[in-house]
Amino acid sequence: MTTRNAVDGPAPARSRSVHVSHRAGRALVAFVAAVGLVAPAVRAITTTPVLGATTTFVGSAPRRISVIVPRNARYSSDCIASPNARVSGGGRFPALVIVRDVPARDARPLIIARYPAEGGGYLYSSNCSGDLALPAGKYLVYLLPDGAAASFTIRLAGLRGSIRLIPRVPVAYDVQRPLPVVASGAGPLYMAGSVGRLRSKGLLFNTIWTRSPAAAITAISSCVEDAGSSPAPATVRFTPATCGTTGDNGVFGENNYIASIPLHHSFTLYPNRPGAFEVGGYLAGAGVYRGTGMLSFWLSYD
Numbered sequence: 001m002t003t004r005n006a007v008d009g010p011a012p013a014r015s016r017s018v019h020v021s022h023r024a025g026r027a028l029v030a031f032v033a034a035v036g037l038v039a040p041a042v043r044a045i046t047t048t049p050v051l052g053a054t055t056t057f058v059g060s061a062p063r064r065i066s067v068i069v070p071r072n073a074r075y076s077s078d079c080i081a082s083p084n085a086r087v088s089g090g091g092r093f094p095a096l097v098i099v100r101d102v103p104a105r106d107a108r109p110l111i112i113a114r115y116p117a118e119g120g121g122y123l124y125s126s127n128c129s130g131d132l133a134l135p136a137g138k139y140l141v142y143l144l145p146d147g148a149a150a151s152f153t154i155r156l157a158g159l160r161g162s163i164r165l166i167p168r169v170p171v172a173y174d175v176q177r178p179l180p181v182v183a184s185g186a187g188p189l190y191m192a193g194s195v196g197r198l199r200s201k202g203l204l205f206n207t208i209w210t211r212s213p214a215a216a217i218t219a220i221s222s223c224v225e226d227a228g229s230s231p232a233p234a235t236v237r238f239t240p241a242t243c244g245t246t247g248d249n250g251v252f253g254e255n256n257y258i259a260s261i262p263l264h265h266s267f268t269l270y271p272n273r274p275g276a277f278e279v280g281g282y283l284a285g286a287g288v289y290r291g292t293g294m295l296s297f298w299l300s301y302d
Contacts, residue, residue, distance in 0.1 A: 063167035090150030193236025193280020211291030
């Protein structure tokens with residue numbers, strides 16, 4: 001496997017030395033200037049880096065980088081513990097977002113994130129169906145370390161070589177851990193939510209999890225709603241009656257139960273227009289939940 005730098009280029013050509021006397025040199029410069037033959041300043045040539053079979057993204061702040069997938073590739077994973085991604089460092093919820101760079105900014109993103117310790121510390125992928133096709137083309141990659149230096153490495157089938165990249169374009173990003181509201185009786189036992197704002201088209205991501213046994217859970221759902229122009233509430237309480245239906249208005253979402261952990265988790269990906277949104281979820285069942293929590297982040301693409 002070969003390792004290359006972010007910018008490759010041809011080997012430098014050999015140069016010849018020509019001696020010109022000081023007086024003759026000044027005369028030549030004056031002549032060239034007089035007849036208008038002075039060459040324009042040479043601009044630095046930049047290239048968009050090309051992803052390899054193994055690509056590592058490193059950084060300590062939310063940053064973006066444009067990349068090229070040179071040929072059709074595949075990322076293979078399930079929801080938890082993908083063998084083709086790893087992360088080191090980072091804060092409570094470090095994440096990597098990869099989305100195709102299309103003008104509409106409406107492509108479904110790939111999100112790789114590490115759950116916090118109280119959620120099991122598992123490496124999560126929004127691709128839960130095995131092979132995810134990445135067609136050749138231009139992509140945007142967002143490194144979201146959440147407050148501490150992080151390194152993400154991904155492996156893509158169909159590509160060659162390896163490369164290490166440092167995203168440098170700042171992005172608007174916020175991660176929140178809303179406080180839960182616990183209710184008793186016939187309604188949901190656990191509800192949580194918060195309000196955030198996108199400054200451009202972007203991504204709302206929310207995940208709610210519990211490590212309770214399957215028998216204890218009757219419903220788990222992650223929710224996104226347009227906050228409109230009303231004042232933002234201090235706490236958003238989502239219930240089955242107030243939670244939007246997954247699939248509406250560009251929402252991508254899944255509910256999953258992983259028996260081997262055991263772990264229930266629900267997530268919503270919501271690419272949308274600029275504005276304010278309520279993001280949260282609810283969990284219903286019997287008893288007191290063990291290892292239950294929720295995290296949300298807002299990412300503006302531009």
